[in-house]
Amino acid sequence: MEFHPVIMAAGKGSRMTDLTSQCPKALLPMGNMPLIWYPIKMLEREGFEEAIVIVLDSFSAEVQKVLLEICNVKIRLDFVSIPDNDYWGTADSLRYVKDKIKSDILVLSCDLLTDLPLHRLADVHRTYNASVTVLLSPLQEQFSEVPAPGVKSKRTERDFIGFDKNGDRILFMSSEADMENSVKFRTSVLRKHPCLTIKSNLTDCHLYLMKKWVVNFLAEYKSISSLKGELIPYIVKKQFAKPKCQEKDITHNANMSVISEDVKTDIFSFAAEDKLLVILRGMSSWMDHSGDMSDCYHGGNIRCYGFVQDFGLCVRVNTLGTYAEANKQIPRWFSLLAPDVEMNMIHTSATVKEKSQVGSDCILGEGVSVGEKVSVKHSIIGKHCTIGDKVKITNSVVMDHVTISDMCNIMGSVIGASAHISEKCELKDCIVGQSQNIIAMGKFTNEAIVDIDKMMEI
Structure with missing residues (x-):
């Protein structure tokens, strides 16, 4: 496939620190294998030959030893360490490996258990020439009611995700904590997508297909630290915004002569498409939507789509409850996650x-x-x-x-x-x-x- 995989394995497991205070979440046992082994097996199953694995400095050697010596993984892994002391979000980590990425990318979390054939997600991404395609699933909901061992905790906050009529394009995304009594939409959004459905039962599985330009954008806009909490909602919001005119910060010397020009660019500068491709698409009869006479993609260069996996297995092991329950179910799930390995x-x-x-x-x-x-x-x-x-x-x-x-x-x-x-x-x-x-x-x-x-x- 044309995507470069990046596995996020530097998370400290903030919802399960009773277990991760001395053991990285990536190495928590799931059955008789470490948690990170399962997304790696998924990549192997889909034919990937290499992947970047982002880990914390303090656990880098241990993670490498477990995967290469004990688990004997076949895929080539490029381990990249990030500092423990500074808080780095997933966007910060992706920004750090920018120079290693030469193509569009597949970003996934080390705590994801899924039997999804990745071509299903890639088909949506290619069909709509999406900037970002997000894997979503309602299957996690069945775990939210499972009691977790230890002190009783509050229910994890939900995400509210708005879709267009076809149920593919993401038009709205907000966490429950950020929701107000009323929700405001741009007129431009409702004009192009008058039929909008908001769902609150979907989990962002932290698996994303992204254009290479998204990483380039992150490299310039360092204020964005999280992929799920900041970058994806930002891209969703920018889909129907208008590009800003480029501004120049001009520095003069004492004689008022120009000595430097710093051009400020917005996200649309990174998302600019090849002019020939735009012309060819304009000549095509294919449409990605219905109900009006607008051109393909409504003329926008930024597009965020979602694929809902409502079949098979799709669980994020990011809480004590899901960890305990997934371990109980792993003997039954193992053949789905690693069909070529006998448990x-x-x-x-x-x-x-x-x-x-x-x-x-x-x-x-x-x-x-x-x-x-x-x-x-x-x-x-x-x-x-x-x-x-x-x-x-x-x-x-x-x-x-x-x-x-x-x-x-x-x-x-x-x-x-x-x-x-x-x-x-x-x-x-x-x-x-x-x-x-x-x-x-x-x-x-x-x-x-x-x-x-x-x-x-x-």
Whole structure:
């Protein structure tokens, strides 16, 4: 395909810091593989041969080791590190790799699980010669009602997205926090698209096809930091605006002679199309809309379209709730996400005592030891975990190097790596942070047991 993939893997997981304070979101285990492995497999499945991966400096070496040595990915990965201390948004990161990008681009997040054939999105992008095409999905809604382990949090704010009559072109985009009692539209928008539908049940999946000129625009307009929150709404708004006349900042010397001219350009200068292409399109009988006699694309150079994936699988793992639920579902989803890879449900090096029961939908990682009379149902057990005797684990995610002592009962919980759960503990709908030690006979419900200085951001 003609797009250069860029994987955003530098996010700090602000909605799930109980799990990501010491582990990058990209490496959180999803089944028996790191989260970032799944979008990489999607690119491999679609025939891509290379991709840029943007990671934080502090985790760059670890991410590279996991992907290249342990996961053995086939696609060529160009790892680009960005500083930890400065807050960089996704637009800042894309701006940083501008010189590496020579074509139109595919930007995707490391936390996206989807079986979408990318040509479906690319067909929309090509058909309308779009500046940006956004992947949207209503499938995430089913996860919004799933209770998350730990302290109860507020519902994630919705996006309001307005479409034209055909349901492809995005005419309006705003987050719930920015919405007012009334919504204002440009007259030019309503004149060209009198039939407008606003939907509030769609999730922006953070997968975008973009023209190369959009990256060039970002390089000049450094005030834009986020793709989803700032760039996409800005492009949507600019579709029906009029280009500004170029302004010149002229600097004179003492004799009033011109010594420099700085031409200020707006977004339309970057979006300018080849004149021959415009002429050829004007001679075509194809129209991208109906209901009036305007020319193709309504004469605009900036166009934002959306593709709604209302089939198959499409989930962003960006909250504790979606992370816990996706892990429970990954044994069922795995063949959709990686059809050429056979999932090893119980690793050959795992040992399970005869009187223990492990459900057929459970995953036991490398080096796991399961004691006598243990029951594991609908759960994921990471690498090198030790499970004592008479332990019950249900609907839970247990990360690597965890020790669960005898007669514990773990329900609907996420246990961080290297944690130690002492004898006769009961945990229901809890989060246990990395390396935490739970005292014997402790009973906890809906609690986040983490370091105080690393509390979850709500």
